[in-house]
Amino acid sequence: MAESSSIEPPEFPLKSNYNVLAIDTDLKVLEFIEKSCNKYSHQVKICSETSSAIKLLLEEGVEFDLIIMELHMPMIDGYEFLEMLDDEAIDVPFIMMSEDRTPLSQKKAFKHGACDYWIKPFFKNESLFENKKLWSPMYRHHFYFRRNILEEDEESDEKGETGNNSDGEAEADDDTLHKKE
Template identity: 30%
Template sequence: MAMSQQTVLVVDDEVKMRRLLDIMLTQMGYEVLQAGDGQEALNLMQTHVVDLVITDLRMPVLDGIGLLKQLREQGNDLPVIVITAYGTVETAVDAMKYGASDYILRPFELESVTAAVQRALRFGKVQRENRYLRQEVEQGWRGFVGDSAVMQQIYTQIEQVAATKTSVLIQGETGTGKELVARAIHAASPRANALFVSINCAAIPAEILESELFGYNKGAFTGAHKDRIGKFELADGGTLFLDEITEMDFNLQAKLLRVLQERCLERLGSNKTIPVDVRVIAASNRNPKQAIQDQKLREDLFYRLNVFTVILPPLRERREDIIPLAKFFLDKHAREFGFGYQGMAQDAEQCLMAYPWPGNVR
């Protein structure tokens, strides 16, 4: 699986040690930044995305324990490996107290550092996923209510496409559950243990949406004070859900098409190519064929996304699901607010069945 290049920050006041680790980490395929003390490292992290810190203990200005402490006080749970020639039980305890991923004594075997780096980066990836509200990713099938024949067909389609790498286009009116279907596809797929990343193309201006999708480097535009990864890199190995794709700027659609075709991207302000392995699921409440005629959707992008289509019916076309849905929400909110739910009166059911539900399920 292609992965975006990860960055390791080496912090040591000894130039020779920094150089040794730089060579080793570069050979492992990582991008390496260097700092001569803890304060310089903190300054670098203001302008660069860092995945791992390897730090010495004894340094001028700000030592390794001080660096660890400041990171944790800032709420930064970045993995940190401590390497030192002056190890004691006390310093080891302090390092672990502030959440060091590993504590390595010098002189060391290169293999031990290599293994520690790989462990720490794996751990850091898990932490990032937890920060991204992983419980939402696992919502999956639990969000569905409805046993109508048309919904059974939707469930079958989800199961069919989930096991593949195919791009999916979900069509349906607002409130029909397009994101719910996208999450279910992800949850039932081999990518379920990676991130599901969602972005609403209609809610973000075009100039901002581009940087949200592809990320940017420091100085790419006014206000870009540090490097930032985009949604594509965040979803590497997982699924990216592009809601309301027909509302995306027409020129930006061309850039999206190129990323889908080449499976790599360039952040704004950079000419460095970053490979990404992302499954894209898109959705729209418009008729895509009409959107193409209205020049709201590029035809070539449509064919790239529309490898598999899921068309969600409005609630008025699956009326047998109205009462089960109403009872589900009544029960859910009754428990949430501490009320007793005694059921639904027959005349209330008749009113619900007679209503056209223009907003569907929202």
């Protein structure tokens, strides 16, 4: 296996404005996000239901640079939404927001793939939407997500396409039947 120091960090695309998807049932929060994004020249789509957000994400030709979502949504919560993104192979940096300040919730959000966790209310903090403030969580997502993909690709290259290790033996977790020859 290649040493982790040999992995080059991926190039991070810096932009002057971003396409943001904001999801929350609280219309005041959505209004604040929209106003703040517009102030910093970001385009924003707001959704008060997860079903409409999923529809937007799956629509062809619509690309988002960032998703900001309330953790406690009806129907599909933030954790389930992150799992759906993973299942659909949608690679978009994700910021979870919630009034829940518990370390457990934050840890669970990061474990599911969130790149940042914002504590509500944050109405007095329009500067969250400045480019330099958005770059940090977006860079974390970009670097770590792609780094994990690179490491997985290197591991599968070492095993080869057959799932065998370098000695030609099947890996222990291979659940195919093995016949003696």
